Amino acid sequence: MTLHIFRCSYWEKALCVTQLLNHPRGSQKGPVSFRFKEPRKRRTIGELMVFLLPLVVVVMVKHSDSRTHSLRYFRLGVSDPGHGVPEFISVGYVDSQPITTYDSVTRQKEPRAPWMAENLAPDHWERYTQLLRGWQQTFKVELKRLQRHYNHSGSHTYQRMIGCELLEDGSTTGFLQYAYDGQDFLIFNKDSLSWLAVDNVAHTVKRAWEANQHELRYQKNWLEKECIAWLKRFLEYGNDTLQRTESETIPLVMKAVSGSIILVIVLAGVGVLVWRRRPREQNGAMYLPTPDR
Numbered sequence: 317m318t319l320h321i322f323r324c325s326y327w328e329k330a331l332c333v334t335q336l337l338n339h340p341r342g343s344q345k346g347p348v349s350f351r352f353k354e355p356r357k358r359r360t361i362g363e364l365m366v367f368l369l370p371l372v373v374v375v376m377v378k379h380s381d382s383r384t385h386s387l388r389y390f391r392l393g394v395s396d397p398g399h400g401v402p403e404f405i406s407v408g409y410v411d412s413q414p415i416t417t418y419d420s421v422t423r424q425k426e427p428r429a430p431w432m433a434e435n436l437a438p439d440h441w442e443r444y445t446q447l448l449r450g451w452q453q454t455f456k457v458e459l460k461r462l463q464r465h466y467n468h469s470g471s472h473t474y475q476r477m478i479g480c481e482l483l484e485d486g487s488t489t490g491f492l493q494y495a496y497d498g499q500d501f502l503i504f505n506k507d508s509l510s511w512l513a514v515d516n517v518a519h520t521v522k523r524a525w526e527a528n529q530h531e532l533r534y535q536k537n538w539l540e541k542e543c544i545a546w547l548k549r550f551l552e553y554g555n556d557t558l559q560r561t562e563s564e565t566i567p568l569v570m571k572a573v574s575g576s577i578i579l580v581i582v583l584a585g586v587g588v589l590v591w592r593r594r595p596r597e598q599n600g601a602m603y604l605p606t607p608d609r
Contacts, residue, residue: 385411385558387547388479393455395463396471404452409479410550411558418448431554462496465517472497480543482551490539506536 388409397403397420406425408416414428425445427433459474475495482488492504502521503512509532513522526532551558 383484384481385547385551386479386481387543387550388477391451391455391476393452393459393474394471395459395473398471404455406448406451410547410554413554413558415550415554416444418445420452423449423452429554429557431557432550435553462517465520466496478539478543480539480547482544482547488540488544490536490543492535492539504535506539509533509536 386409389406390409391404391406393404394401402419402421404418404420406416406418407414407428410429415432416425417428418425423445425441425448427436427441455474455476459472462474463469463472473496475498476493477495478492480488480490490506492506493500494502500514501518502514502525504510505512509526509529511518511522511525513519
């Protein structure tokens with residue numbers, strides 16, 4: 317039995333798995349190992365998010381620099397959910413550790429790290445549960461609008477990534493990006509208070525969003541101040557866990573079944589995403605919730 321090793325940068329986790337599915341070795345049985353290097357620069361959302369994969373493909377991440385930390389929130393909306401895939405999912409991460417989850421089935425924001433549950437009061441979870449229920453509806457409306465603009469039907473995805481980084485030298489970064497069907501759609505520039513649009517449909521949304529200067533300034537403030545404040549707070553809460561430098565491993569299983577490649581990845585504390593690659597690029601996914609701990 318051969319061990320296949322795929323080397324990828326930290327920010328290319330999702331892209332690496334996509335390459336695996338297209339790799340000739342992907343049709344062979346055998347264990348797979350991913351080795352990731354620490355991030356040097358932030359990649360685009362198209363590389364980061366391939367149907368929620370950046371949330372799950374932290375197969376073997378080594379933190380060589382524990383003094384650089386990040387807080388990221390990923391949201392995913394699906395237009396035609398099926399096979400147990402929720403219509404809306406939101407997951408929060410500090411570094412590579414999941415800290416919060418919400419989905420359209422439970423309709424509750426819940427802690428996924430013990431130190432989050434221990435340090436945040438019930439009213440915090442209730443307040444953000446209400447906010448995420450609003451986001452769930454917003455994603456549904458916006459995804460339907462995008463499908464009309466693109467003249468698309470069937471199952472499509474709408475994704476949002478927002479977060480910040482606290483670097484070793486004390487400097488900070490912030491990012492806010494959207495994707496449609498795993499491809500870049502809109503990228504926020506907090507310095508110019510503008511959106512970078514990638515196509516004509518995105519330009520239509522860009523014009524509408526840039527007309528609301530108050531919202532643009534709010535996003536800039538959240539990225540530069542509030543996000544960093546939350547990150548520092550969470551680092552204090554989870555200091556013992558987050559300062560560890562050993563590898564974190566999430567099980568991954570790949571095998572060929574009837575001409576299809578099935579990739580099974582455990583979402584840390586969230587569930588299992590089964591990504592099935594069929595002939596002629598007809599892909600599907602099945603989400604299997606994990607039992608409550």
